[in-house]
Amino acid sequence: MEALYLDIIPVVWHSTLDSLYTNLPVIIINDWSEVNEEFLxxxxxxxxxxxxxQPLIYQYEKLRNAYWREMIIKKSRYALNKKDIQINRCWRAKTIQSE
Structure with a gap:
């Protein structure tokens, strides 16, 4: 998405990654035959x-690592809270103690 840093509107193929382009000025196409001067x-x-x-409609912060880091942290905390697991818990494998 380097193009967005240069104020260029990228044209990308429709894929499972489409949701990543939500609120970004990206043109998603299914076939090159639909791309012509009028379409563009x-x-x-x-x-x-x-x-x-709506000047703030596009979320250019999605282009930064900090946005995704924060998103992952928020989602993981939500998941941990939902399962009633402590956030600071160590995730190492437990050793099995003999009885």
Whole structure:
């Protein structure tokens, strides 16, 4: 996603990674045959309109490692709290004590 740092709108194939592009100015396509000048102009217009109407709609912080680190920490804490497990618990394998 280096293109987004350069203020370039990337065109990517539809894939299982589509959800990562939510709230980013990315054009997702299914087939190159749908890409032509009119299609690209329409997409550019859509993206520009969204940005002008809602300046904070695009989450450029998703391009930084800190965003994903925080997301992982939040999700793991939620999962641990939901299972009633302590957050600071050591995850090493337990040794089996003989009786």
């Amino acid at each position: 102009r329409n997409k550019l217009h859509e993206i520009a309109m969204k940005k002008s109407q």
